[in-house]
Amino acid sequence: MEKIIVGDVNNQYKALLTCFDNSTFSVAWEKNNSYEISFTASDDGSLGYSLLKGWAYVWTLGQQWTITASDVTVGPQQITNQITATHIGLSCTNVRTSATKTKGSYTPLEVLSHYFDGNKFGYTYEVIGKFSAASVDSLEKGSGKDCLDKIIELWPTAVIFPDNKKIRVYADDKWGTQTNFVYRLGRDTDQVELNVDPTDVVNVVTANGKTLYDSEYSKFKKTTNEQRDKDIKSTKKPYTAQLSAMSKTYRQQRAKLKTDDDKDALKKSYEAKRKPISDELNKKTVTIRKTASTAIANKLAALKSDPANFTSYVYRDEDSIKLWGERPGADVSIKNETDTTKLRDKAVSAVSPDPSVELTVDYHGENAINPGDIWFLDASQQIGLQTSVMVAGFTFYPNDRSQATQVTLNNRKKTMMDVNLSLAKATTKALGLASDSFSDLANAKVPYSDNDDGSTTVGGLGYEYRGESNYG
Template sequence: MTLRYRVLLVIQLLLVFHLSILTSQVVTVMKRDGTLNEPLQSLIKPTFNVSWENNSTYQITFTAYSDNSIAYALLVSENIITWQGQQFVIKQSVPNYSGRYNTVAITATHIYLDVRKIFQHNKKDGTLTYSVSDVLSFYLSNNSFGYSFDVKGNFAKKQITDLGGNNAFDGLSQIISTWPEAYIYPDNKKIVVYDKDSFATNLGNRLGYGYNSDNVAITYDSTSIINQLTVISTKKDDGSVYFQPHVVKDDTSISEYGVWDGGDFSDEIFHDVSAADTAAKAKFVTEPAISITLDYLDTDVPIPGEVRRLEILDTGFVTNVMVMSYSYYPLDQTQKPSITLNSNAKTVLDFQRSNKQQLNQAKQNSAALAKAINDASAKLNVISQDGIWYKYGGEDVTTD
């Protein structure tokens, strides 16, 4: 390979690289039927916001000004915005006319949310056992809208009562309520359900208060604690029971937070008392939830499910957390992303540990302050045998 050829190759690679960067920053708007697809030149960049929340919302919002272009004319409901390869369907288009300066405010949701177009008229009556894949297949197989699905990770089969008779988005909601550990994340019309191990991605990055994050708010919420349940057996055909009602509890959680009774637990698939108790304990929420929201001072794109080491060194709070939602302005680096991080048992334990460190430090400071006050008081009230009162910090005063 000649030197000239190598130089040309490097130049070509650099051009491809820069073109890919520029292309990834282009916002396009397409007619719903795909007949027109235009770059949106009139986008007001500081207004362009991308927000995502796990198993909840995924949308973009922005404002554009009228430039009499085809792209601007396409900013109407149900047309499609494309950003970094992902499609978002315009759901709200709000024109504004002021001072001869015409604009339109757009809200577009990710195209996977339009899965509600698919309606499953069939209904599987009764309580049956399903896998996550079974539920997805029931709603999405052979649909006419181009949606597909995949499952990453391992999920135990669970029972669902009266599945169907609603749309496919309700089916996704059913998955979340039945398997709370599931994470739904789409790639356009491909809907992927992950377990936590499959969704979490640790890239070795960290979040440090005062380093690359600011305005850190920690919400410590104990309203969902359940540490005690009464396990009740289903009845046999003759009316008898497999085992007697009894209470299962988590003593560690109770000693820390008191008794939080979740009521009765009963499931007809359990005839063995040990299996029933194990299933009941799986319903426990033994620790308060922690949600951490912060402003991110770097400009890299937030990654859903990314695991980072969070450090608040002022308090000794160091733990691993996962990105569960974000809001950022990719076309305006002066506006910093806002990130919400997950709660898990280890995060709670790390938070408690840092609280105990602060409490111990406060106790030490309090003890030191009390000692200093006692020492000062002793100095202020010393009377010598010759009748002299030594006034601490001032001149001696002679008494008669």
């Protein structure tokens, strides 16, 4: 069993926590987004419980955490405290710099140096792998958290994963560890759920050289995208608050339940209430993004109608086109450039050949799951899918192995090719089953369905066949 040590914010007291419910102790990590633990403790009058306050420290699993949420519930027979603590490496808001740097090209190491050098809280940093310098308007005053956000903004493929107070920034090709472990659907896993959003695919891009409209187009695109982000933020706000309140109520109610049946029933009820709210938010977000993209494309088309003298290069990702059809993206440009090699490189950098994919697995095996682990997924018996996958997020319960570990897996290009092949096989199989009689069609199960928001859900048995696959 993992132990929990609690310490006050001033590092004057430390105590072993003995009054927490092992079944509520969870660890949740999502790449470049969150890394936190949560648990529910009961007031037993101990020093450990008394230290559970905001910004106090927690030590467990070999790491240090900062309490960022403390929700106390006073019941007729006991007082409980629902704790959420963020990894110390990501809760570095107390690290601040008052210096600024002017416009220039900076590497991740230089950005880290700007924010963290000379800090008095013991934070250090390391960059693993090679990064190209990025053009930055300025490096402003701010916190360590601002620094981490800036790195992900400038280098989206980077991975930030801290070890206590050591901030590690990995290049994409340096992140990930090959393992010999296997997820087996139906053995180690309850189900596989695959959500595919092909609307992000861009596999044809034109790079333009010398033009007369670069400045006007860039300004319009920036303004449109800024407004898009503001609209998305304002749209999300009420939904996020509602979902957060529902989650809080669910955790509080679950902590009071004793039997697994009651907890399972509560979970099903909670998920049923949460899904339509989340789906409605996703639809609105997709609409806002599509509106902005259409406006930008129309503006560019209007600007291009003026016959300017420029050199261009059209790049086509033929492998992606075979899977998803032609999906042209917005043109890119290099001001006054006439070198077609440089224009080609610019076009390649703007291509997004694969859709956004999220693969979720409920895992019951004994193997430890670590960030960036590369495993082999075997769902050959159910959906004909066998492929390598990378752990991009998880939630597990260190002291309660009866609860499944929820694992989110990546969408590397090879993974998508394997998934597409499985879809084609499943569709062919379903059509074969339907050939004997029309009534047989209702029983042909295919792991494929279209959603209202334009995404596609695949995985597990029980999805009715509803038409020919759009893939392939």
